[in-house]
Amino acid sequence: MRSEIEVNHAIEKYADMIQRICFYYLKNQSDTEDVFQNVFMKYMLHDKPFDNSEHEKAWLLRVAINACKDYLKSFFRCNAVSLDALHEIEAEVPENHREVLEAVLSLPDKYKDVIYLHYYEGYSAAEIGKILKKKKIPFIPFFPEGVKC
Amino acid sequence: MTNKIHDAFDDIKADTQLKEATKHFLFVKRKKNISLFHHSIFPKILAAVCAILFLTAGIKGYTWIQTPVSYVSIDVNPSIELALNHFDKVLSVTAYNTEGEEILKGLSLKGKKYTEAINTIMESNVMNSYLTDDAELVFTIATTSDHENKLKKGVASCSCHTKHNTQSISTDIEVVSKAHDNGLSLGKYYAYLQLSQYDDTITIDECKDMSMSEIHHLIYEHVHGTKHDKNLDNDNLDKNCYDKDHDSNRGYGNECDKDNNHHHYNSKKHHH
Numbered sequence: 001m002r003s004e005i006e007v008n009h010a011i012e013k014y015a016d017m018i019q020r021i022c023f024y025y026l027k028n029q030s031d032t033e034d035v036f037q038n039v040f041m042k043y044m045l046h047d048k049p050f051d052n053s054e055h056e057k058a059w060l061l062r063v064a065i066n067a068c069k070d071y072l073k074s075f076f077r078c079n080a081v082s083l084d085a086l087h088e089i090e091a092e093v094p095e096n097h098r099e100v101l102e103a104v105l106s107l108p109d110k111y112k113d114v115i116y117l118h119y120y121e122g123y124s125a126a127e128i129g130k131i132l133k134k135k136k137i138p139f140i141p142f143f144p145e146g147v148k149c
Numbered sequence: 150m151t152n153k154i155h156d157a158f159d160d161i162k163a164d165t166q167l168k169e170a171t172k173h174f175l176f177v178k179r180k181k182n183i184s185l186f187h188h189s190i191f192p193k194i195l196a197a198v199c200a201i202l203f204l205t206a207g208i209k210g211y212t213w214i215q216t217p218v219s220y221v222s223i224d225v226n227p228s229i230e231l232a233l234n235h236f237d238k239v240l241s242v243t244a245y246n247t248e249g250e251e252i253l254k255g256l257s258l259k260g261k262k263y264t265e266a267i268n269t270i271m272e273s274n275v276m277n278s279y280l281t282d283d284a285e286l287v288f289t290i291a292t293t294s295d296h297e298n299k300l301k302k303g304v305a306s307c308s309c310h311t312k313h314n315t316q317s318i319s320t321d322i323e324v325v326s327k328a329h330d331n332g333l334s335l336g337k338y339y340a341y342l343q344l345s346q347y348d349d350t351i352t353i354d355e356c357k358d359m360s361m362s363e364i365h366h367l368i369y370e371h372v373h374g375t376k377h378d379k380n381l382d383n384d385n386l387d388k389n390c391y392d393k394d395h396d397s398n399r400g401y402g403n404e405c406d407k408d409n410n411h412h413h414y415n416s417k418k419h420h421h
Contacts, residue, residue, distance in 0.1 A: 001179065001182060004175075004176065004179065007172075007175055008172055011168050011171055011172060012168070015162075015163035015167070015168050015171075016161070016162045016163050018163065019161060019162060019163035019167070020158050020161045023161050024158075024161075033167060033170070036163070036167060036171060037170070037171045037174045037175070040171055040175060041174070041175060041178055044175055044178070044179065045182075094160065097153075097156055097157040097160050098157075100153045100154060100156075100157035101157045101158075101160075104154060104157065104158075115154065116158070119154040119155055119158075120154060120155050120158040120159075
């Protein structure tokens, strides 16, 4: 089990990233909190050392994305009342960004990983393939590096 | 497009409340996990302690069984000594001269009951060749006082006991280590101690090469103050100059009172 200091440091460092992923996938603030806490609990219980901070970040990204997908598949989530995520953070997001977010959030699920990891985190197709442990990632017309890993 | 997506996502941040709630959540989980760890490790420690106890008990039990507590020395001229455990089973058999070694060749005595081991030794052809009419067979027993009678009865019950000029002697267990230190069997060392009461010049090495009847003959000579020709007087020699019970000699050592022993030789004579 990782030390309290180590975990708190990771929360401070990666909280925004995990929050973005949770929000992006779940579109619900209360669900976000559950998954957010679970991701860091997994981090706390993960004993294996990371090679470097990039390795650590990639691990957290994969865990967060998988946790969100698992949560979406869960029984409780299927039966929960879905809220409009944008309404919840309306005050925080400026008008011009809200439209972009709306467009991105409305994309089919299969593109979500790539959109976020490439356009926000700046990963290449090969890196995305490694993080998601997938041999193929979906084709996106404006994706600069192609789709094959 | 890239910048717009990036900027749009950049507005989404984890608030301090969520971070603090997460830290608290993990703090509680950690405490539960630690206590769970302690609970789960307790049975392991208990199991380890039990295993150590069983192992220790096993080792102690094995050591207890493998510790010699009694010795039976069989001396004619061949000198053989049996070391017995608490159950009177033979732990080891030692020959203290070449004659003894000859007898033990091919005999498997370890683990046998001492009476069975004695009978096996006495029935061997090599041993029988030493049991001539003028030979003396001496059984010397060293054990704890509460076990002495049992061993004496056991030795007396052996078939050989009635067939030959046989004596049974009991002595203290402390004599055993002194005998071994001097490279003698218990029986021969005891005989040497008896003889040395009368003859200061006698050495252990001299006794090593003597048969029991020869040592007893010398003792007899000293007791009676006469020189006997062994060959001539053998029939007249009181072969049982040793006391069968020897209770009066418990705690006997080199410093034993000569007068007492003198009395002992004269007054406690038994024939088998």
